[in-house]
Structure formats: structure tokens, C-alpha cells
Amino acid sequence: QKEVEQNSGPLSVPEGAIASLNCTYSDRGSQSFFWYRQYSGKSPELIMFIYSNGDKEDGRFTAQLNKASQYVSLLIRDSQPSDSATYLCAVEDSGGSNYKLTFGKGTLLTVNP
Amino acid sequence: KAGVTQTPRYLIKTRGQQVTLSCSPISGHRSVSWYQQTPGQGLQFLFEYFSETQRNKGNFPGRFSGRQFSNSRSEMNVSTLELGDSALYLCASSLEADEQYFGPGTRLTVT
Numbered sequence: 001q002k003e004v005e006q007n008s009g010p011l012s013v014p015e016g017a018i019a020s021l022n023c024t025y026s027d028r029g030s031q032s033f034f035w036y037r038q039y040s041g042k043s044p045e046l047i048m049f050i051y052s053n054g055d056k057e058d059g060r061f062t063a064q065l066n067k068a069s070q071y072v073s074l075l076i077r078d079s080q081p082s083d084s085a086t087y088l089c090a091v092e093d094s095g096g097s098n099y100k101l102t103f104g105k106g107t108l109l110t111v112n113p
Numbered sequence: 114k115a116g117v118t119q120t121p122r123y124l125i126k127t128r129g130q131q132v133t134l135s136c137s138p139i140s141g142h143r144s145v146s147w148y149q150q151t152p153g154q155g156l157q158f159l160f161e162y163f164s165e166t167q168r169n170k171g172n173f174p175g176r177f178s179g180r181q182f183s184n185s186r187s188e189m190n191v192s193t194l195e196l197g198d199s200a201l202y203l204c205a206s207s208l209e210a211d212e213q214y215f216g217p218g219t220r221l222t223v224t
Contacts (some may be wrong), residue, residue, distance in 0.1 A: 031210055043203055043215040044156070088156065092211065099144070100169045101213060105155040 006104035019076040029094030138206030143197030145187040
């Protein structure tokens, strides 16, 4: 059973701070990693994807991937109250089970004004 | 470009009935994946279709089935509904099942 683990939170940060969200995965062969944001009562929204080791930046968001440690993270700089949501980490299965994403259960982020 | 659409948005059924949910992917996307989301289990993969072929299936009983049409629209069916089937059912479309974009979901309540 392939697993994706996230700290459920809640993670609480003040407005303007950096929020750091972490995710570990069990499938060593995974090549594709995704971060989704889900507001309460809404569907998940894709905000970042990363395929190579290292950092990938997009505006206030930075995704970091370390395949050797099977670890992927999302940094949100200058956090805003509108960033308050559940953040889901998703990992594409490798091998015979590809074309499938395994999701973590999400980290609830609260940004306090 | 229009996003993923799902119908109906809300549905109430009784135990033992069956239900069919529909998903229209983003124009040009040929892959459609279905997920079940519940508070306890999170997002769980049901199945994925590409060009009318099911390429992968999750660990759900045979009561859950799906299909995809030549225009890439997809349907999923749940027969003999159980109380535990109450959930948000999400479909996601992508070019190749990589970057997946979700629809608004269908909220199914089984009473």
C-alpha cells in the first residue's frame, strides 16, 4: 500500500510569515509530485507541481523535492488570510500503478490577521 | 477555457438504489480520473480512463464502475448504495493523468 503522509495540523501562522508544509511518501519510484489547495466546501485546486529534485518557485509558492529522502514540501511566503485552507500533497504512483495519484490527508493551514 | 463540469452537484438517494454521476473534462483532455472524498479517509482513487479505456482502478468494490465516451465525457455508477457511500465524488481531467484539474464535485448523501 503506497502511502503519503502529511501533518494534519492545524498549522497556524501570522499574516506575512512563511508557512512550511511537509509531505513524505513511500513509493521510491515516484517521479511526479503535486500540491493542491482545498478551501472548505470546495474541490481541490492545483497550485504547484514538481518533477525534479530541488526547488521550484511560482510567485509566493516554492515547492521543494528531495527524492533520496522521499520528501516534498511547500513554502508559502508572505502568508495571507486568503491562504487559509487545507493543503493536499499528491504523488503519482510508479510502475504498474501509474496514471494514479495517491493523496495525503492534508494539512489545515490557518493564517491569522 | 471552460473547466471540468460535474452533474448533478447534489444528490440524495436511499440505501439499495443506484446512482450515475457525470463528468465533462476540460476541452482537449483525454484522461478522466474519479476520486471519493470523505472526512475520515480523505481522497481515494476510484479509477482512471483514457480514450475510453480504463487504465487503472483503485481498491473499491465492484459496485463502483465507470466508463468513458468517445468525446472524453465520463460517467461513474454506484449500484446497491450503502450508507458508507455518502461522500464527495470528484472527477479530475488531464492530458495524460499527470497534472489533474478537479471539477466541483457531486455531493452524494445516502439515507
